[in-house]
Amino acid sequence: MNDLPEYNPTRLAIFISGTGSNMEALLEACEEDDYPAKPVLVLANKASAGGLEKAKARGIQTVVVDHKVFGGDREAFEHAIQAELEKHDVEFIALAGFMRVLTPWFIGKWEGKMINIHPSLLPSFPGLHTHQRAIAAKCRLHGCSVHYVTAGVDEGPIIGQAAVPIFPDDTPDTLAARVLVAEHKLYPACLEAAVSDDQNSSYVQMSDDPDAPFIISAP
Ligand code: GRF
Numbered sequence: 001m002n003d004l005p006e007y008n009p010t011r012l013a014i015f016i017s018g019t020g021s022n023m024e025a026l027l028e029a030c031e032e033d034d035y036p037a038k039p040v041l042v043l044a045n046k047a048s049a050g051g052l053e054k055a056k057a058r059g060i061q062t063v064v065v066d067h068k069v070f071g072g073d074r075e076a077f078e079h080a081i082q083a084e085l086e087k088h089d090v091e092f093i094a095l096a097g098f099m100r101v102l103t104p105w106f107i108g109k110w111e112g113k114m115i116n117i118h119p120s121l122l123p124s125f126p127g128l129h130t131h132q133r134a135i136a137a138k139c140r141l142h143g144c145s146v147h148y149v150t151a152g153v154d155e156g157p158i159i160g161q162a163a164v165p166i167f168p169d170d171t172p173d174t175l176a177a178r179v180l181v182a183e184h185k186l187y188p189a190c191l192e193a194a195v196s197d198d199q200n201s202s203y204v205q206m207s208d209d210p211d212a213p214f215i216i217s218a219p
Pocket of ligand 1: 016018019020021022023096097098117118119144180183
């Protein structure tokens with residue numbers, strides 16, 4: 001008799017619009033033994049998204065649902081996305097640099113099953129140009145947040161955050177690069193907590209390295 005618990009990973013779709021470095025971090029994590037999610041689809045809203053080739057190289061199914069084809073009809077675009085998700089029996093969605101605002105219809109359908117990474121310590125700096133805005137505000141700390149997606153843009157419950165220092169000579173680009181390193185650590189940890197419904201795994205990771213992020217997972 002085999003009394004090992006059944007390994008039944010959550011079927012994950014990752015949505016991208018660009019480079020897909022966060023997508024890669026998630027795909028890498030999913031290759032680890034016992035990681036509770038399994039990527040079954042990478043979806044992009046444009047054929048030029050660089051992440052598509054990276055996903056294909058890892059043997060992951062990809063699909064492009066081009067928002068331009070639908071003109072301004074956002075729900076028609078999302079119905080086309082929903083059809084792809086159903087085709088692949090998707091159970092959970094991770095937005096990773098997906099640059100389309102979603103409608104209440106789609107968000108309602110995936111409530112509690114869709115998360116996003118945002119490059120700031122929310123609720124500070126929702127929206128765009130977060131690195132430039134954190135420098136302009138003379139913040140000493142900046143970072144990234146993973147949160148559930150709700151109707152308010154960048155407003156959903158926070159799953160975890162990672163903070164990095166801002167140095168006096170930082171530019172938006174140097175700061176973005178430092179935050180991105182933190183994003184790649186934070187997102188897999190938060191996806192794991194979200195699909196496991198493990199909201200009690202709070203931990204703090206600190207380091208003597210001033211570039212290293214510290215991560216505080218939400219209780
Ligand atoms: C990341 O900074 C992410 O936080 C933001 O868009 C960027 C996407 O980068 N939402 P990548 O495509 O994952 O490299």
